[in-house]
Amino acid sequence: MMSRIPLKGWLLVLGLLAVGWVGPGLTQSTPPQPANGPSAGLAAWDGIAKVLQHPRCLNCHQVDTPLQGDSRRPHIPNVVRGTDNHGVVGMRCSNCHNETGNNPTSGVPGAPHWQLAPTSMQWQGLSSGDLCRALKDPERNGKRSLDDLVHHMGLEGDPLVLWAWTPGAGREAIPISHPAFIDLLKTWARGGGPCPQ
């Protein structure tokens, strides 16, 4: 049999073995590689935008007064930003919101440094593309790089961001898991932070 295969044919088989291609069975056993590139990043952005535009995030990324609840009604009682994003004297966020977490008795949510997002991070009314550009603009995002943004929203990041996944009774949590959200963020960042038009 061997004599029927030309020498060039045997060299090809040996060459393929040397570079590791030995058939579909072994190819399937290698771990899936994370998607890279702008197109994968752009696809990931759609999922990211849905999270950032959810009431748990967007309700406090407002101009001067936060919204409240899943229905996005104006905050009751009326509160305003003040000079430090924490309200005015006599009506500070911490007057009702606990640093340590949600209050199960009153139903008032809580997390460290409860506040309105800074004015530069006002996201209400932005299109998906404009939100994307605002998020990655260091002049508007707190001087954060793409990697900084991943960290900011990760497990070691800002506990006020993480609150959105455990918002307490009567409020819808972010509808995708936090690990899935971070995977989307990493894919977007690896792709260079592409934004839709």
Added chain:
Amino acid sequence: MVALNINGRVYDVDADPEMPLLWAIRDRLNMTGTKFGCGRALCGACTVHIDGEAARSCSIMVGTVAGKQITTIEGVTGKVADAVRGAWQKLDVVQCGYCQSGQIMNAITLLSGNSKPTDADIDLSMEGNICRCGTYVRIRAAIHEAAKALT
């Protein structure tokens, strides 16, 4: 057990850390000047001071205030408190009176941080204190009166 510093005295209260401060003040320590209104931080009747800042004691959990200075209507003192009390009496602000403990505590916080509030400042700072009798006009006038007395 949670140690609460209220009106300059430390009380050891056997309470779950998530218990609202108002429960501890009224039901465990029998200081009933601070009122229960809504239980959801919406009406301001339960307003006390925590380290000088107004706080809704129905929503603040006792586990978060250990080591902080808590002041209730029974223990609030000082020239701002005196001015507010005087103005409240002079203008006969109170009607049924149920919300007035909270109104007075919030007004003291406002004037401690802003000695010459405008009408707009007063409206924003007192927004969270609801009066079912509608004494808002007299409350606003009394805050101006107290500010005048402090200058």
